[in-house]
Amino acid sequence: MPNTSRFKDRTEAGEQLGKALREREVDVDMVLAIPRGGLPLGRAVADVLDVPLDIVVASKIGAPGNPEYAIGAVASDGSVWRNESAFRGTGSDEEYFQQEKEKEAENARRKADHYRGERSEPDLAGKTVAVVDDGVATGSTVRACLEMLRKTDADRVVLAVPVGPPDTVRELRELADEVICLETPSSFRGVGQFYERFDQVSDEEAMAYLESSS
Numbered sequence: 153m154p155n156t157s158r159f160k161d162r163t164e165a166g167e168q169l170g171k172a173l174r175e176r177e178v179d180v181d182m183v184l185a186i187p188r189g190g191l192p193l194g195r196a197v198a199d200v201l202d203v204p205l206d207i208v209v210a211s212k213i214g215a216p217g218n219p220e221y222a223i224g225a226v227a228s229d230g231s232v233w234r235n236e237s238a239f240r241g242t243g244s245d246e247e248y249f250q251q252e253k254e255k256e257a258e259n260a261r262r263k264a265d266h267y268r269g270e271r272s273e274p275d276l277a278g279k280t281v282a283v284v285d286d287g288v289a290t291g292s293t294v295r296a297c298l299e300m301l302r303k304t305d306a307d308r309v310v311l312a313v314p315v316g317p318p319d320t321v322r323e324l325r326e327l328a329d330e331v332i333c334l335e336t337p338s339s340f341r342g343v344g345q346f347y348e349r350f351d352q353v354s355d356e357e358a359m360a361y362l363e364s365s366s
Contacts, residue, residue, distance in 0.1 A: 154302040156287045159279050159315075159346060159347050159348070159349060161294075161348065161349040161350075162189065162193050162196075162286050162347070162353075163192050163193070163195075163196045164196075165193055165286065165314040165334075165347070166192060166193030166194065166195065166196025166197045167197075167200060168217040168314065168334060169193060169196070169197050169284065169312045169313075169314060169332070169350075170196060170199070170200025170201055171200060172312070172332055173200075173201060173282060173310070173312060173332060174200065174201060176332065178280070178282070178332070179280055180203055180277070180280050180282045181203060181280050181281065182206060182262050182279055182280075182281050182282070183198040183201070183203060183204070183205045183206070183281070184205075184208040184274075184282065184284070184297075184301075185205060185206075185207055185208060185283075185284045185362075186207070186208060186209070186294065186297060186351040187207055187209060187263065187267060187355075187358050188315060188354070188357075188358040189218070189285065189286040189353050189358065190284050190286055191205075191207070191353065191356075191357075191358040191359075191361040191362060192286075192353065192357075192361055193284050193285070193286055193314070193359075194207075194361065195361040195362075195364065197284050197312065201282075201306060202213050203347075204274070205361070205362060206268075206274045206362075207264060207360065207362065208227070208228075208283060208297045208300065209227065209260045209261075209263050209264040209267070209297070210225045210228070210293040210294075210296035210297045210300070211225060211226060211256035211257070211259045211260040212225045212256065212292055212293060213223075213225055213226060213232075213249065213253060213256050213292075215238065216242060216243065216244055218242070218259075220279075221238070221361075222235065222238070222292040223235050223238040224253070224292060225293045225295060225296035226251070226260060226296055226312065227257075227260060227296040227297055228239060228257070228258045228260040228261045228263070228264040228300070228335065229303070230257050231296055231300035231303065232253055232255075232257075232296060232299070233292065233295040233296045233299055235292065254334040256338065264353070267358070267359055274346065276301070276304045276305060277304075277305035277306070278305065278306075279307055279308075280305055280307055280309075280310065281301065281306050281309055281310070282310045282311075282312045283297055283298065283310070283311045283312065283328070284313070285313050286313070286314065286347075287313055287316055287343030287346065288290065288313050288316035288320050288321070288324065288333075288343070289316070289317070289319075289340070289342060290320060291316065291320045291323070291324055294311065294324065295327060298327040298328055299313065302327070308329045308330070309328050309329050310328060310329060310330045310331070310332065311327075311328040311330070311331045311333075312332045312333075313331075313333050313334075314333070314346070315335040315336070315340075315343060315346045316335075316340075316343075317337070317338075317340035318336045318338060321333045321336050
């Protein structure tokens, strides 16, 4: 891939992100990682910046008959983002979207509760939070997470990702106070192509990264 470096793995990408945040003097109070793939990065970013790590959770809303194709996403508090062009192009209707939104919101809530265990939700009042994931493609889950955080008392919401296509990154700048993306290659097929190692992260592995912050 010309002009674009590959990350060794998610931890290395997180270390680079943490250094970028520090070099740009972004005064982060807390890192919020998007499970599962965002937690190895979030752990590394939080360690570089010496701040707490927590999670922000959203679930994709799949198209009728094609659940892998996201027509939107919904966060654990019910905040929703809809891809209008995908919604129209797949023949979805409002009834379908609302049903799937409710189902996926409940899935996101359950996931957040499962990951946090006995811990309460973090107090974000007056804080600068960095939302971290292992990369963005369409950015559907990230958008729902940012919509959720815009409703909180957080002072600033910064999105930090290693890689994403230029159009998506540009659109995400409208939802966050600041976006830091290390690589914005024009030839983008998927996040995994920019990693030497891009294994699936299990819930158990992801939760272990979170536990080490408590």
